[in-house]
Amino acid sequence: MTETTNQPTQAAGTTARAYGAPAADAPLHALEIPRRTIGAGDIRIDIRFCGICHSDIHFARGEWGDIPYPAVPGHEITGVVAEVGADVTGFAPGDRVGVGCMVNSCRECSSCQGGTEQYCLAGNTQTYGSVDRDGTVTYGGYSDHVVVDQDFVLRIPDGLELDVAAPLLCAGITTYSPLRHWGAGPGKQIAVVGLGGLGHMAVKLAKAMGAEVTVLSQSLRKQEDGLRLGADGYHATSDDATFEALAGRFDLIINTVSAPIDIGRFLNLVKTDGALVNVGAPPEPLPVPVFSLLMQRRTFAGSAIGSIAETQEMLDFCAEHGIAAEIELVGAEQINDAWERVLDSDVRYRFVIDTATL
Structure with a gap:
């Protein structure tokens, strides 16, 4: 078992409860991770649910290349706004929101300027396993809260429950x-x-x-x-x-x-x-x-996910047509078993973590 220790420095912020893998060949377990301080344009989200995607497994087990450990996956996140930065508009504490596969991009390249930031030419900042523009490592939604730039936060329509909406942030888009x-x-x-x-x-x-x-x-x-x-x-x-x-x-x-x-x-x-x-x-x-x-x-x-605007369009479409994911809700202690069941195609059709169990 090997662990990566040369991680980028984390800025001061808060500590979050999470579930993650300490190494590629290790099971997931409870741990604490840093979250950055809320900036003027940031939103702190109390995570309620997080879907389990096959990509989480590929990532945490190092199948897509070298990654920083500990690895905390999860990019199908739904929750409630807990706090907003001074410059945030359009979101307020108590709002039902979601975060998908990316949390930032360069904002300057032709893809970003053209509204397809998922194809950012500099590489968009992934929700987990990336280094954000402030130098912090991004950790995913197998956690109790997350801090995200307002431009990458989605609004969950009232017609969608948070648990069945979570997989829409990846599988849906x-x-x-x-x-x-x-x-x-x-x-x-x-x-x-x-x-x-x-x-x-x-x-x-x-x-x-x-x-x-x-x-x-x-x-x-x-x-x-x-x-x-x-x-x-x-x-x-x-x-x-x-x-x-x-x-x-x-x-x-x-x-x-x-x-x-x-x-x-x-x-x-x-x-x-x-x-x-x-x-x-x-x-x-x-x-x-x-x-x-x-x-x-x-x-x-x-094709890889969609833009933030298209993801919001998808969420609104699903609410209008009564579309939601078919899920099986699991607690933190079931995540390792759930991963094995994903690999065995033994899920109908998406595991979703109840993050209250963290």
Whole structure:
């Protein structure tokens, strides 16, 4: 077991109760972490709930590169405003708010100026595992409170409960953004690969947008759930007949799986000028057969979360259409078991931590 000790210096502030990993091969346990002093434009949020994302596991176990330890993940955060800085406008103590996958960006590059700060050319500041502009390390939502710049705080609409809204801050926006960008709507055939945390949100959102939705899953084990969530069709990708029957069917395929798949087989299900978009993030490269792209002018693309404005749009859309995540609430002492169940695909469909248990 090894620990990283050369961490950036933390500025004076408060101490938060948290749950985190001291090293890549260590289980999570209770600890204390520093939070920065509230600046003029900052908001202190008392965290009520935090979703568990597969990305948390990849990060904390060092699968995406070297990171500072201890690692405190969590970027599906909902809570209540506890305190605001002197220059904060639009938020007040008691407001119901959320924080997603990023808490800052450079504000100056073409992406930030164009309203797509998730693609900040300098790299946006992630909610955990990044060094913020003031030199502090960012720690995530497996914690009792967090301090965030007002520009990266979302308002949770009254129509959404805080526990089921938490996964919308990652799983919701990660699927909403490509559905909007690639024009999901009436008359469009949309396929969703995988019915997990992201996949179940993609089904709900695409259906609410008016598209015809098909789930492509390894087996038919979750078929009843998929149809209940709004899917019009459900097919097993372990069956070769699926790829014959659905060839050239879809305008858009959203791949939510964070493991290798045969990209060529799935590209052949895409119509001429259609797109296969990856939102799952497997650590291994995915080979792409170029002729599957060339012959029908297909696109293979990726998409990562959404801007703050688009995330607020997504939250409002979900409140308007009665869309929320399907969750299983867990306490702090269950987090390690929940992680193992995520790896075993044994969750329907998102674990959410009740941070009162910290």
